[in-house]
Amino acid sequence: MCGSFAICKNKNVISSMPNQQSDRETEVSSFGDLLKEFEQTHTKKPVTGEGREGTVIAVSGDLVFLDLGMKEEGALPAASLRDASGELTAKVGDKMQVAISGHDPQGYFLLSLIKFERPKDWSGLEKAFEQKQTISGVVTGAIKGGVTVDVGARAFMPASRSGAKDAAELEKLVGQEISCKIIKLDIGDEDVVVDRRVVLEEEEKLSRERLLGELREGMVVHGTVRSLMDYGAFVDIGGVDGMLHVAEISWGRVNKPADVLTVGQQVDVQILKVDPKKRRISLGMKQLLPDPWSQAGEKFHIGDRVKGVVSRVTDFGAFVELEPGLDGLVHLSEMSWSKKVRKPADVVKPGDLVEVVVLGVNPGDHRISLGLKQALGDPWHDAETRFAPGTVIDGVITSLTKFGAFMQVAEDVEGMIHVGDISNEKRINHPQDVLKTGETVKAVVLELDKSKRRLRLGMKQLIPTSVDEYIAEHKEGDVVTGRVADVSKGRVSVELGEGVHASCVLPGGDAKEEKRGEGRTDVSALSSMLANKWKMGQADTSGPARKEVARAGQVRSFRITRLDPDKKRIELELAS
Secondary structure, three states, X not given: OOOOOOHHHOOOOOOOOOOHHHHHHHHHHHHHHHHHHHHHHHOOOOOOOOEEEEEEEEEEOOEEEEEXXXXXXEEEEHHHHEXXXXXXXXXXXXXXXXXXXXXXXXXXXXXXXXXXXXXXXXXHHHHHHHOOOEEEEEEEEEEOOEEEEXXXXXXXXXXXXXXXXXXXXXXXXXXXXXXXXXXXXXXXXXXXXXXXXXXXXXXXXXHHHHHHHHOOOOOEEEEEEEEEOOOEEEEEOOOOEEEEEHHHOOOOOOOOHHHOOOOOOEEEEEEEEEEOOOOEEEEEOHHHOOOXXXXXXXXXXXXXXXXXXXXXXXXXXXXXXXXXXXXXXXEHHHOOOOOOOOOHHHOOOOOOEEEEEEEEEEHHHOEEEEEOHHHHOOOOOOHHHHOOOOOEEEEEEXXXXXXXXXXXXXXXEEEEEEHHHOOOOOOOOOHHHOOOOOOEEEEEEEEEEOOOOEEEEEOHHHOOOHHHHHHHHOOOOOEEEEEEEEEEOOEEEEEEEOOEEEEEEOOOOOEOOOOOOOOOOOHHHHHHHHXXXXXXXXXXXXXXXXOOOEOOOOEEEEEEEEEEOOOOEEEEEEOO
């Protein structure tokens, strides 16, 4: 009969019954062979370099654990199973091909995804060398200048070709399985030199090309800041570097990447553009944050008074940061009520905290118009009260032109003194003959036009004249003596003193216009007589009154009917 192991199916088993002892011996022998065969095939321990299929059973930290069968388990570095974004591509239950690379102290097999075979003899090494094949090997020890590697024969790998950054990293390679290429082979001297760095560079190149083919605009990936420049940062996004321009770091203004980033920092970035031909990848960080302009229309309204910091100054205006990533423009024309501002830098500089008024909001075009002068208040608002005609004010001469002088009478308010209103004493060809820039003078308001923002001033009007003195010394109703200077169409021009003239309207028939050269009186005698009467301040009314026609040159008595100090006008009537 067959036993429980079904050994009767073996071709060596004799099933006839005549010799029972012989049958028993044969059965025992066959059973031993089968058990040996079973142990050899089912309990064979994996060896370094052997390929196996494993099933993922757990993920813990940086390791992925796999069931290799026959109650054997191995650990694979999780880094080898992550994609460009850092996500693990394997999950529990997945099957994959791995290679045994060694053992760890806990009894687990160390696994790798390296699928390159290790040559078994010198002919295999020679073939790999000639065909520049990538082979696998195990680093067996560290020696001067590099490490020894078992590639089917003892080989030497220089430290410079190991791909290790320093001695400590080179030391960690001992016991690990690596991929390499034979760069020198001398069978006679059994001299073999291998290179791991060239394989790493090729793998990196293939990885970059694969990644470049997988990346798409709009993808969000995880990366590490590798280096910082003034114009941007280079970010490693899984074996390939992308450029993060300084303008794409934040919606707010960033002067240089080092202000907000550090080398080694982990960041999430968005793919903005991929150029496989030039191997260029453009990245952005601010795209992962809300665009401040999306809510600008809700936050800012025309007429709002807001505060901000001047971010930059140009020839045409200044940009004011109202919040990170949201700048408004104060145009040069909106900086001052005065027309004397030539450039924005004369008013503000970067870093200044200013208060402005919102003049316009256009979120679609990313534009906000701001006014600086509006926040300061319109100096012409109460101009009618502050600068009414006749008001005497002090000010500083700001500039001189051929036709007059400009005088600052208040903040952002200037008035103009015409060259003819500067002095009474002499004719002035140019204001610079009597005035200079920066000089403080006194003037009187002659005219105000608020709509045109014009203020006409005068200086000579503040200097007393002989007319002013005469008016100050007399009153309406006084009888004075004067010489008839001119008679024309019923009106008489009367000279009351040096530089003092008045007008008189005579009754019909009382005015007689003299022809030139006729009826002239003795000038010297008249001057003496006038001087006498002017000193007395009134006409001599003693004696009988005489009624005669007024003629040019006559000295007559007049009564003052009106005195107008503002217009410097004197009106008379005949007193006798």
